[in-house]
Each structure stands twice: as C-alpha cells, then as structure tokens.
Amino acid sequence: MSRSQHDLARGQFGPQAGAYVTSEVHAAGADLERLSRLAAALRPARALDLGAGGGHVAYALAPHAGEVVACDLSPEMIAAVAAEAGRRALTNISGTVAPAERLPFADAHFDCVASRFSAHHWSDLSRGLGEARRVLRRGGTAVFIDVVAPSAAAWDTHLQAVELLRDPSHARDYRTAEWTALLERAGFRIEAIQAWRLRMDFASWTRRIGTPPDAVAAIRSLQTGAAETTKAYFAIEADGSFELDVAGFQATAV
Ligand SMILES: C[S@@+](CC[C@H](N)C(=O)[O-])C[C@H]1O[C@@H](n2cnc3c(N)ncnc32)[C@H](O)[C@@H]1O
Numbered sequence: 001m002s003r004s005q006h007d008l009a010r011g012q013f014g015p016q017a018g019a020y021v022t023s024e025v026h027a028a029g030a031d032l033e034r035l036s037r038l039a040a041a042l043r044p045a046r047a048l049d050l051g052a053g054g055g056h057v058a059y060a061l062a063p064h065a066g067e068v069v070a071c072d073l074s075p076e077m078i079a080a081v082a083a084e085a086g087r088r089a090l091t092n093i094s095g096t097v098a099p100a101e102r103l104p105f106a107d108a109h110f111d112c113v114a115s116r117f118s119a120h121h122w123s124d125l126s127r128g129l130g131e132a133r134r135v136l137r138r139g140g141t142a143v144f145i146d147v148v149a150p151s152a153a154a155w156d157t158h159l160q161a162v163e164l165l166r167d168p169s170h171a172r173d174y175r176t177a178e179w180t181a182l183l184e185r186a187g188f189r190i191e192a193i194q195a196w197r198l199r200m201d202f203a204s205w206t207r208r209i210g211t212p213p214d215a216v217a218a219i220r221s222l223q224t225g226a227a228e229t230t231k232a233y234f235a236i237e238a239d240g241s242f243e244l245d246v247a248g249f250q251a252t253a254v
Pocket residue numbers: 006009010013020026027050051052053054055056057071072073074077098099100101115116117118121122123
C-alpha cells in the first residue's frame with residue numbers, strides 16, 4: 001500500500017481528534033492570548049485557521065472576526081472543532097477539510113491567516129506558505145507558530161529523530177532562518193518574531209498521538225544516550241519530559 005504524507009497525517013490525527021481539543025499544551029498559552037489581542041486590533045472580516053487541529057486558534061479569533069474557517073486535512077478534526085465551537089456558542093466558525101498545500105479558497109479571500117503547530121507536518125512548506133499568501137489579501141496579516149529546530153546540527157537531528165519516532169507524520173521542525181527565507185519567498189514581509197520554550201510532559205506528549213511502546217522505548221534510548229550538551233539543551237528530565245523551542249512569525253502579505 002502506498003501512503004502519502006497526507007495519508008500519514010490523517011491516520012495519525014483522525015483517531016486522536018478529541019485529545020487535541022482537550023490537550024493543555026494546545027488549549028492554552030500566551031501565544032493564543034497574543035493572537036486574540038491581534039485579532040481584536042485587526043477585526044478581520046474573514047480569518048483562516050490553517051491546520052486547525054482541535055481548533056484553539058479558531059476559538060481565539062472568532063470573538064473578533066466576522067467569520068473564521070477552520071481548515072484541516074483530517075475530517076475527524078474538523079468534526080471535533082464543529083462540536084466544540086457549538087459547545088462554546090461560537091456560531092461564526094465553519095470547517096473545511098483540505099490540505100494546506102492545496103486550499104479550496106479564492107485568491108485574497110481572507111484578511112487574516114493563522115497557523116499553529118501544524119506546518120511541521122506539511123509535505124511541502126513552501127507550497128503551503130504560497131497557498132496561505134494566495135488566499136490572503138494584500139496587506140493582510142499572517143501568523144505562523146511552530147516548533148523550531150536549533151541551529152546546531154546535532155540538536156536539530158536529535159529533535160527531528162524523536163519527533164519522527166513519536167509521530168510518523170512528522171516532516172520537519174524548520175529552523176528560524178528557514179522560516180524567514182521561505183516566508184519572504186512566498187510574498188510575506190516579516191513584522192515580528194517571538195521565541196519561547198515549551199515543556200513537553202513525556203507521558204502526555206506520546207499518549208496524545210498514540211505513540212506505540214517500541215517507539216516510546218526508542219525515544220527514551222535516544223534521550224538517555226544523547227550527549228550531555230544535547231540533554232542540557234533540551235532540558236531532558238528523568239522521565240523523558242523535555243523543552244522545545246517555539247517561534248511565532250507575524251507577517252504582512254506584500
Ligand atoms: C498539532 S495539530 C494542530 C494544533 C492546533 N492548530 C492548535 O493550535 O491547537 C496539527 C494538525 O495539522 C493537521 N495537518 C497536518 N498536515 C496538514 C496539511 N498538510 N494540511 C492541513 N492540515 C494538516 C493535522 O491533521 C492536525 O490536525
């Protein structure tokens with residue numbers, strides 16, 4: 001059976017849709033509060049949450065937007081977002097099942113596009129950013145938030161290895177320099193970059209995506225066998241919990 005990157009992501013995320021609605025790491029964060037404040041300032045008529053997962057970006061944007069489209073390639077995720085939006089009485093959120101690399105929206109349809117913790121799964125980040133730019137009107141605002149890789153090669157490789165073992169649909173955590181180059185090439189002007197760290201609790205990090213026991217053991221083996229500098233960089237704890245670098249890129253469509 002031949003499986004595409006999109007099939008892998010659908011297979012990984014579909015069965016776990018509920019876990020992404022309730023996940024503490026996803027449901028809260030200063031980045032969501034910043035997004036909400038940005039939306040309050042911009043008051044977009046139409047906003048897009050790209051790779052919506054459990055819909056937390058859509059819920060942050062909805063009170064300040066005319067309408068919000070939550071887009072994800074997993075139908076189960078979009079169904080979970082519809083149910084949760086109903087529970088929250090956010091009636092201006094609709095869902096679309098589509099890959100970021102091929103969006104079913106007209107050029108310049110949105111005033112605001114935001115994407116959080118999804119781009120590292122995309123089969124083609126350049127193409128996804130090109131689509132985000134195409135559907136955003138000139139002068140519109142985009143925010144991309146994702147895990148970023150450190151610039152030291154050994155730490156970058158460690159991060160990608162544990163991510164791939166945890167979740168076979170992992171494509172790449174890009175470095176900040178890769179993000180900025182790709183954003184500019186896609187037609188964005190970067191306005192601000194914010195960087196912070198996120199602690200991943202090992203048990204919930206692996207449980208959330210259904211990592212099988214042999215892959216959990218392989219991650220633990222990579223962690224315990226890592227160089228001291230790698231262990232220190234990721235602040236790896238005795239139970240495998242560790243810290244990731246995250247960055248938020250705010251950009252304008254030029
Ligand atoms: C970690 S979850 C997203 C979390 C969510 N954005 C939040 O802020 O809580 C990653 C999501 O990206 C989606 N995804 C993966 N590859 C995608 C692609 N190429 N296009 C659209 N969505 C994709 C997955 O289905 C999954 O729902």
